[in-house]
Amino acid sequence: EAVSGAQLIAQALRAQNIEYMFGIVGIPVTEIAIAAQAVGIKYVGMRNEQAACYAASAVGYLTGRPGVCLAVSGPGFLHTLGGMANATINCWPLIVIGGSSDRNQETMGAFQEFPQVEAGRLYNKLSVRPSSLEVIPAVIEKAVRTSMYGRPGSCYIDIPGDFVNLQVNKSSVKYVECCPPPPISMAEHSAVSKAASIIALSKQPLLIIGKGAAYSHAENNIRKLVELCGLPFLPTPMAKGVVPDNHPNCVAAARSTALQHADVIILLGARLNWILHFGLPPRYRQDVKIIQIDICAEELGNNVMPAATLLGDINAVTEQLLQEFNKRSWKYPSNSEWWQKLRGKIKNNEERSKGLALQKSLPMNYYTVFHHIRELIPKDCILVSEGANTMDIGRTMLPNFYPRQRLDAGTFGTMGVGLGFAIAAAMVARDRTPGRRVVCIEGDSAFGFSGMEVETICRYNLPIMIIVVNNNGIYTGLDANSWEEILKSGDPATCVPPVSLLPNAHYEKIMSAFGGKGYFVRTPEELQNALKASVMDKQTPSLINVMINPQSERKKQEFPWLTRSNL
Numbered sequence: 401e402a403v404s405g406a407q408l409i410a411q412a413l414r415a416q417n418i419e420y421m422f423g424i425v426g427i428p429v430t431e432i433a434i435a436a437q438a439v440g441i442k443y444v445g446m447r448n449e450q451a452a453c454y455a456a457s458a459v460g461y462l463t464g465r466p467g468v469c470l471a472v473s474g475p476g477f478l479h480t481l482g483g484m485a486n487a488t489i490n491c492w493p494l495i496v497i498g499g500s501s502d503r504n505q506e507t508m509g510a511f512q513e514f515p516q517v518e519a520g521r522l523y524n525k526l527s528v529r530p531s532s533l534e535v536i537p538a539v540i541e542k543a544v545r546t547s548m549y550g551r552p553g554s555c556y557i558d559i560p561g562d563f564v565n566l567q568v569n570k571s572s573v574k575y576v577e578c579c580p581p582p583p584i585s586m587a588e589h590s591a592v593s594k595a596a597s598i599i600a601l602s603k604q605p606l607l608i609i610g611k612g613a614a615y616s617h618a619e620n621n622i623r624k625l626v627e628l629c630g631l632p633f634l635p636t637p638m639a640k641g642v643v644p645d646n647h648p649n650c651v652a653a654a655r656s657t658a659l660q661h662a663d664v665i666i667l668l669g670a671r672l673n674w675i676l677h678f679g680l681p682p683r684y685r686q687d688v689k690i691i692q693i694d695i696c697a698e699e700l701g702n703n704v705m706p707a708a709t710l711l712g713d714i715n716a717v718t719e720q721l722l723q724e725f726n727k728r729s730w731k732y733p734s735n736s737e738w739w740q741k742l743r744g745k746i747k748n749n750e751e752r753s754k755g756l757a758l759q760k761s762l763p764m765n766y767y768t769v770f771h772h773i774r775e776l777i778p779k780d781c782i783l784v785s786e787g788a789n790t791m792d793i794g795r796t797m798l799p800n801f802y803p804r805q806r807l808d809a810g811t812f813g814t815m816g817v818g819l820g821f822a823i824a825a826a827m828v829a830r831d832r833t834p835g836r837r838v839v840c841i842e843g844d845s846a847f848g849f850s851g852m853e854v855e856t857i858c859r860y861n862l863p864i865m866i867i868v869v870n871n872n873g874i875y876t877g878l879d880a881n882s883w884e885e886i887l888k889s890g891d892p893a894t895c896v897p898p899v900s901l902l903p904n905a906h907y908e909k910i911m912s913a914f915g916g917k918g919y920f921v922r923t924p925e926e927l928q929n930a931l932k933a934s935v936m937d938k939q940t941p942s943l944i945n946v947m948i949n950p951q952s953e954r955k956k957q958e959f960p961w962l963t964r965s966n967l
Contacts, residue, residue, distance in 0.1 A: 401570045405533050405563035408573065409497065410435035412537040413468060416544040416578055418495070420444070420459050420827060422452040422820075423470030427511070428561030429499040433470055441468075444827065444860060446820070449476050451850040453483020453496060454820030455827075457554070458807055460493035461615060462828045464581070466547045466555075469496045473561070474512025477519075482814065484523035484554040489812040491612065491696075493547035494554040495540075496520075500529075502562040520556035529558035533568040537575050545579040551696040552615070587693070587710035587717045595666070595691045595708040596724040599629070602664035602689075604738040606651070607631045608676065611638040611810075612669020612695060618715035619643070619803040622668060625722055630732040632742055634658055636670050637808055641800030653796070654745035659683055661741070664707075666691045669714040672703045673811065679704040693717050753797065762923060765952040766790070769869055770797035772924055776931040777839050777865070782807070782825045786818040787843020789953060790869045794841055816849030818842045819866075823853060826862035835938070837865060844870040844877075844901055851910055857941045858914035865934045866911070866943040872903040877950035880904055904947065911943035919944045 403411075409432050413421075422444045425433045437443050446452035449471045459467030471480050477498040487494040498520075501510035520527030526546045530539040543555040599605060613622060619642045626633055626643055632651045633643060643650065651658045659665075659677070665688055672679035672690070679690060680703060689707035692700055693714060700709045710717045733739075757771035766789055779801055785794045785808045800806045807821040822840040829836040847868050857864050871877045878886065880903045889895045908918030917940050919930035927946060934942040 402567040403570050403573070404431070404435075405536065405559070405566050406431035406435040408533060408536045408568075409540065409559065410439045410441065412540040414439040414441060415537065415576075416541055417465055418468055418544070419463070419465070419831070420456070420824070421468040421470055422446050422455040422824070423468075424449055424452060424472065424476065425470070426472040426476065427499070428564050429470055429472055429497070429559070431564050432497065432499075432559070442827065444823065444856065446823075446856055447852040448850060449479035450482050450816065451820035451823075451853050453480040453494070454486065454814075454817045455824040456496070457483055457487035457490070457492045457494040458821045458824035459828060460487065460547070460552065461490070461807075462804055462825060464493070464548070464615070466493040466495045466544060467824065469494065471496065471498050472512070473499045473501055473516070474514045476512075477514065477516050481519075481523055482816070483820075484520070484556065486810065486812050486814045486817065488523060488525065488553040490810045491552050491615070493552040495543055495547060496524075496554060496556045498556065498558055499564070500558050500560050503560045504562065517556070517558045520558070523554060524556045525553040526555040527558070528556070529560070530563070533563060533566060534573050537573065541576045541579050548579075549582045551699075584716050585695075585712040587712045587720055591708055591710050592717070592720045592724055595710060596721060596728060598664055598689055598691060598707055599666065600728060600730045602732075603736075604661055604663045605631055605666070605732055606658050606662035606664070607633040607666045607668065608670045609633055609635045609639040609642050609668050610670025611636060613714045613718075614639050614642050614669075614803050616669065616695070616714040617803070618668070618718050621715055621718040621722060623647075625718055625725070628722065628725055629730065630734055631666075632658060632739070636675055637795050638806055638810060639670070640795070640806050642803045644801040645799035646801065651742050651746065653749045654742045656683075657745045658742060661685065661738075662688060664689045664691065666693070668693050668718065669695070671699060671811070675811065757797075761949075763947055763949040763952075764924065764927075765949055766793045766869065767797065768924060769927065769946055769948060770794055772927050772931065773841070773867065774798055776928065776935060778837050778935065781805070781837040781839045782829060784808070784818050784822045784825065784838065784840040786815060787841075787846040787869065788875050789871070790841060790843035790846065798841075815846050818846055819850045819853035819857070822864050822866070823856060823860075823862060826857075826864050827860075830862070837863065837935070837938075840864055840866045842866060842868050843874075844868055844872065844905065844907065845874040847907060848901075851907070854910050854916065854941070854943065855914045858911075858916050861939070862941060863938055864941050866941075868907045868943065868945045869948060870905065870907065870945055871948050871952060872905070872950045873897075873901045874899045876953060877901060878903060879950050903950070906945065908943045908945040911941065916941035916943065918942070921946045
């Protein structure tokens with residue numbers, strides 16, 4: 401019995417428990433998408449390969465098994481590089497399958513010919529082309545396994561165009577089993593007891609929870625550790641919700657103080673990169689003791705030499721620490737000077753943002769908008785957030801109560817991820833947690849990167865709520881009057897500030913163009929009404945375009961934890 405290359409690829413993906421494929425079809429990959437649907441893989445046709453690749457990578461983070469991005473040769477493949485890099489830098493599993501030129505035309509200047517396997521190496525853990533149809537299942541298993549095992553990341557599989565419709569006898573194909581979830585490794589015993597001793601001697605301890613902890617589903621053990629030991633904790637942006645943001649031990653609202661004065665810091669699947677200011681003075685104490693817990697050996701000791709290194713799965717190692725502290729019965733005192741200092745700072749900072757949120761002036765500022773969003777969106781929604789000010793202020797103002805329910809620009813600081821992430825989250829939610837809403841909060845500039853994916857959202861009838869916080873620009877914009885004045889002085893290309901976008905752009909009309917509901921909002925009342933209507937309508941996608949003061953910014957001098965370097 402004969403089987404085609406396209407069928408082999410689809411069957412092998414299905415055998416590896418792959419559930420979702422995102423892409424744009426064309427020569428030579430159309431048949432692969434058709435074959436994928438035939439074996440029960442859900443195929444979502446996107447409007448740009450970049451967004452398709454972001455979507456597939458978010459599936460990997462949300463489910464622990466990679467999503468697939470399918471792209472055509474040459475330019476199609478090249479548009480996926482952003483998604484590959486973003487996945488690898490965020491440590492999310494991803495598979496990209498790219499069509500390429502027919503083998504018999506190599507070096508001849510074939511249609512969309514490009515050295516794709518070579519180009520893919522920079523962005524992927526594995527970049528391969530199967531040497532024959534017979535080995536396709538084995539190559540796909542290896543790619544899926546490599547994407548998930550160790551530190552997760554992206555893997556690229558190159559499929560020559562002539563492979564897609566070529567046929568081979570089933571009996572000669574090398575079929576392989578489904579690769580199991582990654583084996584779980586634990587830290588060595590001596591390192592665990594050393595870490596526990598250092599923590600027990602600390603005067604000003606701090607636990608930092610990273611998205612690696614969210615990915616390893618360590619939420620129950622981490623919460624137990626926080627409560628058993630009475631530790632203050634700080635989540636990195638995408639680790640919000642591993643322990644709920646409203647937990648009494650959360651010190652996110654005193655971030656700078658916590659980092660600057662802690663004498664012992666436990667890193668749970670978080671890296672000492674730019675997001676955490678590298679672990680270096682003046683943001684940290686010179687003599688801070690770092691206890692580093694990570695799945696990746698190469699990460700241990702980056703930027704600061706740790707006092708203890710625990711190599712292993714975050715969930716398993718947290719359980720080891722729990723067992724150790726159960727033996728020791730040590731608890732950090734809740735009436736310590738450290739706790740008093742942190743609580744004082746939290747109170748101070750929260751009152752300041754509350755004051756801003758309650759300002760009555762129009763147009764609204766960011767804080768007022770987020771205040772109303774926070775009051776009205778479902779507590780268990782998946783929040784997708786991107787933009788500059790929109791993402792930064794949204795992070796401090798919008799709480800997460802559940803793990804893996806915040807997706808943002810991430811370690812790579814990638815703009816343009818929002819709609820792809822939202823589509824992926826909505827697809828996964830539809831299958832795993834029906835009724836859970838996806839709320840995608842975008843700056844107007846961020847929305848522009850993949851705004852046409854609104855059509856995709858409407859085509860697949862995904863009831864995503866998009867909220868565009870519109871300040872007519874990047875960081876800041878101009879109001880309509882200033883814009884008119886500037887245009888009088890000549891060609892916009894020479895006189896309009898580079899950060900400006902068109903004032904009062906009606907982004908909500910993009911949604912209504914495709915059959916969703918669009919709302920144009922200028923006042924708190926209009927915002928509340930639009931939010932209530934969108935939350936109530938659980939079937940229809942919506943876009944709320946919220947006009948804010950174009951000069952609304954973070955109050956830099958008042959909010960030291962919100963400086964640009966502090967994303």
